[in-house]
Amino acid sequence: MKKLQLYNSLSNSLEDFVPIDSDNIRIYVCGPTVYASPHIGNARPMVIFDVLFRLLKKLYPKVSYARNITDVDDKINSRARDEKMSIKELTDKVIEEFHKNMELIGVLPVTHEPRATFHIAEMLEMIQKLITNGYAYESLGHVLFRVRRMQNYGMLSKRNLDEMIAGSRVEVAPYKEDPLDFVLWKPSEEGIPAWDSPFGKGRPGWHIECSAMSHKYLGEQFDIHAGGQDLMFPHHENELAQNFGAFGRVMANYWIHNGMLLVNGQKMSKSLGNVISLDDALQKYDGEVIRYVLLSTHYRKTLDWTDNLTAQAKQSLNRLYGALKLCSDDSEKQGNEQSLRTLNALCGNLNTPFALRVLHEIADQIYKSSDQKEINKLCSLLKSEADIIGLLSREAHDWFTQNNSLISEDEIKRLIAERKKAKSEKNFELADKIRSDLLSKNIQIEDTANGTDWRNL
Ligand SMILES: [Zn+2]
Structure with missing residues (x-):
């Protein structure tokens, strides 16, 4: 190491x-x-x-x-x-x-x-x-x-x-x-x-x-x-x-x-009225999104807080939790693997942006894999690597219930089942409508050999 x-x-x-x-x-x-x-x-x-x-x-x-x-x-x-x-x-x-x-x-x-x-x-x-x-x-x-x-x-x-x-x-x-x-x-x-x-x-x-x-x-x-x-x-x-x-x-x-933190390129000040308190930020964003944003820029650099950055952070977490959702084995969710790669990134003067990239690379492998055993192992690794920077500590299910105010998980499942039925009845118009309705609520679905997967956008 x-x-x-x-x-x-x-x-x-x-x-x-x-x-x-x-x-x-x-x-x-x-x-x-x-x-x-x-x-x-x-x-x-x-x-x-x-x-x-x-x-x-x-x-x-x-x-x-x-x-x-x-x-x-x-x-x-x-x-x-x-x-x-x-x-x-x-x-x-x-x-x-x-x-x-x-x-x-x-x-x-x-x-x-x-x-x-x-x-x-x-x-x-x-x-x-x-x-x-x-x-x-x-x-x-x-x-x-x-x-x-x-x-x-x-x-x-x-x-x-x-x-x-x-x-x-x-x-x-x-x-x-x-x-x-x-x-x-x-x-x-x-x-x-x-x-x-x-x-x-x-x-x-x-x-x-x-x-x-x-x-x-x-x-x-x-x-x-x-x-x-x-x-x-x-x-x-x-x-x-x-x-x-x-x-x-x-x-x-x-x-x-x-380094300093700017808001939309400007220093926070009372006179500009652009001071964002942590309380205010937590009203608007999940705490993990805030943490992700704060880790996304190297600590010595100036961080520019923008709506775009918080939206990206949320999307990134959706992607990472979405990967964890593909894990089928509870015991693998614990994260018992050696977290060497993020550990190495942090040993190099706390390179948190690199540590985040490591997480996304593992998620990529999970999305690409069709071998459930391998997916489970990778999910465990992802959990371990994320743990050291204090991310992905929740169950994927909890993340998605807490972070999509537009639609509940039960409703998503119901619509996926309804779409399946529509397809089997060759009612493709209805099936497509359900897909686009879900998309309007930031849910993307994907048909795979094992059924229909969904994830937040
Ligand atoms: Zn002091």
């Missing part, structure tokens, strides 16, 4: 994956801020790194995957105010919906899912350590990270300090020694969540939560830190700086970033 290779943003190159401890692979992914359903762009890393999680679990005996929940944030405060809910009520509700939606798009539960508000003590401890080490200072109720103290600041996003100042990515404030410095702790105004601390009542900055929680669950140094490309700067750069200041080492060996 191929060796696992991943593109590392830290070195800007494709590298062989060498674990710190092959008995326990450790990975951290930045999770959702729970003020509302994530948009489909945020769902992309959830699915991509779920595939990585599944792959690592195939390759190693134990994988510890931590994905945090940001439940302290100004967006949460203002939404709770608008909805007249307590912050706890709002975040609990959004977290529950998030879990449901993750399940619908086939994302497995992670090993650790720490909530920021449950880890304030760990954050304060780390801030204290940064102050002791000279990497942070207190000022007017704030604690700030002293960016210039870290020589390699910018090593991940490959920015230098002068560029950051020229690009005005920095904010001047009276409590800052230097405009580049970023907040670790800040005072809370009236009505905003606040915790007691040695620096006064307040709340943490966003970056410190990931540093404190990854440290708690995965240690001072772990294998993989991943997330969307938009998080590389400043969020991941600042996480890296904080851990370096506290423990004197780079927190993760491999930094993996997925």
Whole structure:
């Protein structure tokens, strides 16, 4: 089998994956801020790194995957105010919906899912350590990270300090020694969540939560830190700086970033009104269709979400489930074959488009074959190969009942029987009418030696 290779943003190159401890692979992914359903762009890393999680679990005996929940944030405060809910009520509700939606798009539960508000003590401890080490200072109720103290600041996003100042990515404030410095702790105004601390009542900055929680669950140094490309700067750069200041080492060996997601060629934005939340998408599409779309483009590339792409994904799944339908033996549906080909595709820097092609090639062989024994074996192989990317986990029958709102399976069977009778009575006009009626409901039928097969288009 191929060796696992991943593109590392830290070195800007494709590298062989060498674990710190092959008995326990450790990975951290930045999770959702729970003020509302994530948009489909945020769902992309959830699915991509779920595939990585599944792959690592195939390759190693134990994988510890931590994905945090940001439940302290100004967006949460203002939404709770608008909805007249307590912050706890709002975040609990959004977290529950998030879990449901993750399940619908086939994302497995992670090993650790720490909530920021449950880890304030760990954050304060780390801030204290940064102050002791000279990497942070207190000022007017704030604690700030002293960016210039870290020589390699910018090593991940490959920015230098002068560029950051020229690009005005920095904010001047009276409590800052230097405009580049970023907040670790800040005072809370009236009505905003606040915790007691040695620096006064307040709340943490966003970056410190990931540093404190990854440290708690995965240690001072772990294998993989991943997330969307938009998080590389400043969020991941600042996480890296904080851990370096506290423990004197780079927190993760491999930094993996997925590309952006566009909608009809445009960036999603409130002002354009083109933001698609995962909730909205799930109203319109089956979760597996969404997952298929998110895996259809290589994770490092920009993915352009269009109606055409979702329609293609649905058709592809119809074709794959249609192939599984031809399996006649329940025991073969389990998928007990070695899934070597998709495994190899994923080992090559998570090449999911290639893995999908593998599935279609197997489906092709199934459609071409007339040997039922061979078909059963191929169906089992198809199941196994699909399992590692989290597709085709349902029974084919369930897929088709859930994905054709135009006609039920019973009705299709009834019409096929009626057509058979019409043909035997030489009523070809009626037989043709039934065929075209079915076609108008996206059902294609095909007469074979063993009877009439049908599939969704
Ligand atoms: Zn993070």
